[in-house]
Amino acid sequence: MFGKVLVANRGEIAVRVIRALREAGIRSVAVYSEADRASLAVQMADEAAPIGPTAAAESYLAIDKIIDAACEHGADAIHPGYGFLSENPEFAEACSDAGITFIGPPASAIRSMGSKTAARRLAISAGAPVVPGTETAVETFAEARLIAASLGYPVLLKAAAGGGGKGMRRVDREADLEAALRDAASEALRAFRNAEVYLEKVVVEPRHIEIQILGDQHGHLIHLGERECSLQRRHQKVVEECPSPVMRDYPELREKMGAAALKIARSAGYYNAGTMEFLVDRDRNFYFLEMNTRLQVEHPVTELVTGFDLVQWQLKIAAGEPLTIGQGDVKWSGSAIECRIYAENPEQGFMPSPGKITRWREPSGPGVRLDSSVYEGWNVPLEYDPLLAKLIAWAPTRELATARLHGALQEFIIGGIHTNREFFAGILEDEEFRAGRLSTAFLEGFFGRRETPEIDLETEAVAALVAALESRRSAAGAKTEAAKSMWAQAGRIAQLR
């Protein structure tokens, strides 16, 4: 096993990996850009190395700087987390050229699965179903127009090197195609340094279900079942769960999708952790979408339901150890639901809301897990992804997991910035959500039907009461006598009663 591992990432996933390293008795090295000097990951790691300015292109995406830091600190492996360099085959190669183990799949598999068009071809040859669309990147608007017309609208433009919804646009009519193509290509170029975009048909109101796989370097591959990630905004997941509610009624679907995922992984020569994303239509036909050749953001729901620690397995597999879990050892127990707490305002089109966290109180209780990198007083930087924390609840049933997650959301106090915390509470109360009737169109419908419950008079009065007393106290300011007497009076009042 490794003696020291560098974590080439930031935010909650850096903290997650550092925790796993601590647990395994491995020393950790954090890297940080100028904006992240005060980050929790830096504080928790055994060692930390600066890798340059705030712009990701000059820090978290700078292969040479990260390799240099690893060499300087004597790290024998690098965990890339998700995003940034995690799916960059050149980075994996640079690691091995420097004699450092890349904790992930082989560069060849990243390359073949990293391009969505290449991954599609591979899936087709492995016999897995795919969504109708182009096999190569679209070169011109004229070409895109012809292809879109033959597929039939709506169509989807997707960055060939993409992920996380960047460089992705749904186009409902030909009139919008040119602008969407321009935007998608420019966003793709900025995010991935690759402007290639391809086109596919939109499966209307599908479920988004993905299969987690795990394989060692000795040819042993298993799947750990599915995660349903249908709740998305701007093609970015917001709520994920395991098992998918659809598997409750159709358990054979898990086996079918698991088998398809393993076929694709095998033909790519894949090892370590990876995820196959599928769309599932109303008739439970499934279509391979893409593979993520790294740890997923939403991996905790699988961990809670299967009991396997994915990051520990990533470390062991990268160190050449055999995967000692057989397919028959994988059991799915209970239900886990995750919501991604973002620094954004759902009431204003999910507008990003960076700034200083003035209050941060974490929820707790049975079956509650919080993966985060936030602390009170920390500034949410404007330059990176707005993910603050992942709140996950596990319980024996989906109904109880929903209730636990709802309770934890109520306990969670975040001040200073806008977040989607209360928005999630509304989703968990929604009848459609509770019934498990999910699709990627869920949120649109939810916005239309949700009602903010009328606030009761007493709750409102309590808010006014505390705000009024606090304003009196702060108005008293330095006059300590007056400030003190404010609460003393409140105390006396209570005793008199």
Place this chain on the structure above:
Amino acid sequence: MTFDVTILERTPRERAAKLVLQEGAFTYTREDGGSIAKTFSIEPGGDGRYSVLIEGHSYQVVLVGNGEVVVNGRTLQVSVEDPRKLRGRGSAERGHGRQTIASPMPGRVIRLLVEVGQEVEAGQGLIVVEAMKMQNEMKSPKAGKILEIRTSAGAAVAAGDALLVME
């Protein structure tokens, strides 16, 4: 003590009320009807946290800053004023005539989609601002003409910065 209170919850639904505090009791009256009078006890827990008991009902309250009060997990925007103070609320400059398009968030200008002098339609894209890796196209609030452009592609902008002026 008497306070004028304005309560705002999530969606723009503003509500005015009056709060009267006496010895160990309060009266809370909404301007549009509804009133309660109860006795209470309050215990500050430090760090912006308060425990409020109202005739046996427990409320956990946290002041999170910016006038936001979280009561049992629900966030309310509360502003409290001394009613004797003058109310100098500025009138909105919206509607007809010149209108300044301001950035709703801090970020970076990616692209300008219009030029000075250009006629635009309501809903037409004006400018693309990127924050936290997401590009947001700002659309024209009305049909009109671009008078001024006060920024350029690549410029960093703060929330509230004027980007363009139109009429």
